[in-house]
Amino acid sequence: MTPAKSHPDVSSRGSDTVLLVNGSLLVRTQVAEYLRSCGFRVLETRNSDEALIVLQRSSETIRVVLSGAEQGFALSRWLRAHSPQMRIVLTGTFERAAQAAAELCESGPMAKRPYDPQILIQDIKASLARAQEE
Amino acid sequence: MVPAEIIQTQPAQPVILFVEDELLVRLSVADFLRDAGLTVIEAGTAHEALRVLKVRSDVALVLTDLRMPGAVDGAGLIRQIRKSHSSVKVVVASAFQSSEPVDATVRKPYSLEHLLEVIKSVLAR
Numbered sequence: 001m002t003p004a005k006s007h008p009d010v011s012s013r014g015s016d017t018v019l020l021v022n023g024s025l026l027v028r029t030q031v032a033e034y035l036r037s038c039g040f041r042v043l044e045t046r047n048s049d050e051a052l053i054v055l056q057r058s059s060e061t062i063r064v065v066l067s068g069a070e071q072g073f074a075l076s077r078w079l080r081a082h083s084p085q086m087r088i089v090l091t092g093t094f095e096r097a098a099q100a101a102a103e104l105c106e107s108g109p110m111a112k113r114p115y116d117p118q119i120l121i122q123d124i125k126a127s128l129a130r131a132q133e134e
Numbered sequence: 135m136v137p138a139e140i141i142q143t144q145p146a147q148p149v150i151l152f153v154e155d156e157l158l159v160r161l162s163v164a165d166f167l168r169d170a171g172l173t174v175i176e177a178g179t180a181h182e183a184l185r186v187l188k189v190r191s192d193v194a195l196v197l198t199d200l201r202m203p204g205a206v207d208g209a210g211l212i213r214q215i216r217k218s219h220s221s222v223k224v225v226v227a228s229a230f231q232s233s234e235p236v237d238a239t240v241r242k243p244y245s246l247e248h249l250l251e252v253i254k255s256v257l258a259r
Contacts, residue, residue: 025182026189029175036168043161044176050157057158130189 016109017041017060021051021067021075026127027094031066034101034120039109048074055083064089066100094124148257149173149190153183153198153211154227166246167253179204180211187219195237195257197249200228209234223256 018040022028025046032042043060045051048071054060055078065088067075072090079086089104091097102117150172154160157178164174175193177183181204187193196215200208208226212234215222226232227249229242237256240249 025177025185029186033173041165045157046178053157054161127189131185 019065037114038105147173148194151193151196153177155202180206195223
């Protein structure tokens with residue numbers, strides 16, 4: 001039974017979990033889908049506060065934190081103090097986030113990119129452009 | 135050169151947009167639904183959900199809480215869906231009753247299995 005506002009266990013599945021931190025919903029959703037299509041389990045968070053909730057409250061074994069740079073600096077400090085072995089990849093742009101996702105996939109569960117990250121970048125650009133349309 | 139349009143691979147699984155402001159509930163439920171074979175897009179607010187619906191045409195069902203922070207709450211989201219995305223089904227998962235017409239309601243607290251049954255039932259209609 002899932003209580004209305006409990007903190008259910010986000011159970012670990014070993015080292016195939018990526019904690020994704022990105023304030024842009026459209027970027028976050030598409031990068032997360034890309035990573036899932038190459039076999040990763042992805043925990044999506046919008047900012048460092050949410051990421052810290054996951055890091056502090058779950059028993060996750062997180063392989064890597066993939067974070068926008070703005071949120072990532074605060075997380076880096078926390079990780080250095082509490083989980084120095086955990087890898088964090090900071091991405092300043094969505095292009096860099098897409099490239100980082102592709103690189104993660106190469107060393108991920110399927111050991112390959114699901115498709116060219118340039119396509120992911122194009123998709124993100126198109127989504128962002130479409131979101132701006134009135 | 136890839137044209138600048140949204141290239142969405144046709145997912146084998148139905149696409150669910152899950153709107154829930156409480157992070158750990160959102161992560162846990164989304165995880166469960168993905169394990170059950172659904173493609174889940176997560177949104178933390180009604181505003182985020184509307185942003186997703188604006189750019190994606192493959193969302194089959196919106197699963198939403200009613201009480202959420204922000205200028206638009208769950209009821210406002212449902213009204214907007216009915217107005218602008220009429221083919222999208224709506225399931226409310228809340229401790230409260232929706233004032234807007236929806237396809238199904240799952241009252242909190244709910245079991246994940248029951249939630250999945252309701253979603254599958256609505257998708258099958």
